[in-house]
Amino acid sequence: MTEEICYMCRRPESKAGKLLHLPPNITICNDCLQKTINAFNSYPMADYFNMNGFTPDMFSGVNGGNGADVNNNGYNKDGVVATADNDGDKPVEGQDGDKKDDGKQSPPVFSFGFMPDMFGGQSNLKKKPKKKKPKAEIDFNNIPAPHIIKEKLDEYVIGQELAKKQISVAVYNHYKRVAAEKNRKEEDIEIEKSNMLMIGPTGSGKTYLVRNLARLLQVPIAITDATTLTEAGYIGDDVESVLSKLLADADNDVEAAEHGIVFIDEIDKIAKKKNTHSRDVSGEAVQQGLLKLLEGSEVEIPVGATSKNAMVPMATINTRNILFICGGAFPDLSDIVKARLNKQAAIGFKADLKDKYDKEENILSKVTTDDLRKYGMIPEFLGRLPIVFAVDELNKDMLIRVLSEPKNAILKQYEKLLELDEVKLEFSEDAKEIIAERALERKTGARALRAIIEEFMLDIMYEIPKDNNIGKVTITRDYIEGKGSPVIEVRT
Template sequence: MSDFDERDMNEIEELESTASDTKETVGGNEGDGEKKEKEYEDVCFICRRPESKAGKMFKLPNNITVCNDCMHKTMDTVSQFDYQGMLNNPSFIDDLNKNMSGKGYPNIRFVNIADLQGEGGIPNKQRLKKKKPKTKKEPVLDIKNIPPPHRIKAQLDDYVIGQEHAKKVISVAVYNHYKRVATGTMDDIEIEKSNMLMIGPTGCGKTYLVKTLARLLDVPLAIADATSLTEAGYIGDDIESVISKLLAASNNDVEKAERGIVFIDEIDKIAKKKNTTSRDVSGESVQQGMLRLLEGADVEVPVGANSKNAMVPLATINTRNILFICGGAFPDLEEIIKQRLKKQTSIGFNAELKDKFDKEKDIISRVTVEDLKKFGMIPEFLGRLPVIYTLAALDKAMLVKILKEPKNAILKQYQKLLELDEVKLEFDEGALEAIAEKAMEKDTGARALRAIIEDFMLDIMYEIPKDDNIGRVTITREYIEGTGGPIIDIRSISGENPDNLKVIEDKG
């Protein structure tokens, strides 16, 4: 009896251990199943969009999932017909199914609406594996990594010729702005934003300066045109569309967009219209609408679109740490400055002549806030742009430097193009001066240089690939002025032309 009891006890212990192992295995399988569930996401049965894009899914019988949009479209289609009485009547549906199956239609059945409320499992074929979130995070702006103003200006010098005062002002303003962004507050003293207004004639490098600055700092930059902005409710871009462009430039990263740079060009085009009785929807009202953006406010902007509508999600962006840089040519501002300066003249031996300022080239540098108010900018708008500076018009010497000195100078680009054909391109100093003189006549700044060189380089770029013997082309002043042609050197092995000899050796 005792042997039997002992044997039974051993069997019971073995069964319990087996059961516990089985339970652990089942539990482990359940854990693996839950883990596997988290790796996959539902896919809409109709439009095939995953849950991460389409939103929460409706779970239907037979392991079917449908997104919200497709479900609404289906219900809208069904609602066009009068199924109210029969779809909600179970007996009617049962009778109809029996009649349909009796008539030889076994695969056609009406669906009971009440059955759609149940939930079922989802097959893996209707699932997509979730994309793993990016683990790499951009470092938060660190005050130790912000380059000091002299380094910012030194980097700008490699790309922008002249405009020393403008580069100095923008370097200090950007440095102070990002110190403010990185630290927040210093001893409970809140530092205000250093929004900027740059004034300069066309082609002097306003947009190019901001583009270079944003590239060097590696921050998102949005460039907007004030001419397309209108008051809310009118045809055109709303004022918030400026922030939408910044969000798009940040790859829809709100945190990154909130420390970006917004450059609004042609800001002089939103000045108040003079002597008009019509509603100024693209002038003074746009300035008033921009006040809260410049000061700092929470703005709701659409993600991935330019206009707000019910189908586009909205993101809230705080503009408190966004640096706004406004730029404009402000035509006729020189006349306003001259009128103000002429009023200061008086009668007597120490009086200044009225035509003294007519020949002054850099008179725009004497601009004041009062001049801008008279031009048509409202005082509230100018008050939110504390840093106002001007860019000088380009003279002949600056245009020659722009042609050859920057890292991506126009001449270097053409020299690189001809190097691919193993041809050296050179420009005489006389040719550079002739190009600068022609650009001065067009009065469009540095933009004229590219157009002039494109015109004169057309025949050279067309003829050089024809002849493999050409080793070097020298552009002369006579060629630019139309009284001669370029100097073309033919490759030779003699020692008279070592440059051509080198070209032959390279060509091999």
């Protein structure tokens, strides 16, 4: 007696165990069936079934796919059941369970219920072709000088002169170091990288500064945040997921990713928790996990995913030549700085007043590593971030400039929107002042500007498309304060 074999692994029933019988005439073992189910989540359907000898016809027709014009549910386009002897144009005898004249019952219709798109068939969805970033060879000739980088940043970022200088010099030195590494001889001096820590209140432009740096440089830059990081990825992502984003930005080019820049925002959220009696998986443990990345080590990361599993290929990245920039708002850090500065206040003629630094606008510019250690950052972590600088808090004059001077200023965006309706939009100087004053009251920095403008621009954006005779709209302070209306001019 001939023994049945598994359709996929070709093992006989004596070795594979009890075989399952699937129409049309397919026998499969439990192991292969389980592997098939597991593969649904990781392989495209067409690639997987073609790899194992399956074809779409097996699942659309009967007994190997003999049904022409039959969909995956066993019905033709007119909704009539299709069988091997009938393509679905008309019902057959015995369809309701009756027997045919020859005494044989009509063959059963088999379908997995898969959509045609799962087998690589026709689809109405069009995939957008991915743009490949131009790769710039890292050498001494194409490294932009610090003053050129700063000039480009000046077009987008208002103020923050110290921060722009620090970043420009750090990026320039970083790529000089990378270029020198390629030609370094054994007796040459080895240059260490200088990671940075950027401190500043919310809305002061920390992330915006790095985003524009990424726009200007032809190098891979990953911008991520530390809020989702946990030790070994207990709930969120592990620390190595920041490199997965860098590799994705480099189009999975490991060599390009090893010369990239990583910006980790909200770094203050992983500060050591105070008075905690449970395991700190999202605080000090994350800082310890980041140590090896900041210092430089070989790390295995998944390609095309943020978590490691058996179905995802792995790539090894050396972080020795990756520049890390960390940024955070560090709320209440100013209180620690003031407490340190007021330690020498005492009774006497030369004593400092205790409220001397209460009205200091940029108190964070006086921060030291001791202040950060008291805040909750471990010494090993701070030691791997040798450059620490503060971003200035935006004042009224800076907010007014932010409204209209940058290349993609908020007011320029609204002017462009109304220009598409052939309407000219203008803001008076006193209107800009009241917007800046209200933004200061919200204490969220430049982020408050758009929220304020959205409030009073709602009615204008709603009413203007109604009247084609409007040619110009001027926003005044009285309109923003609710005491008047905008100045509207009719087209000539």
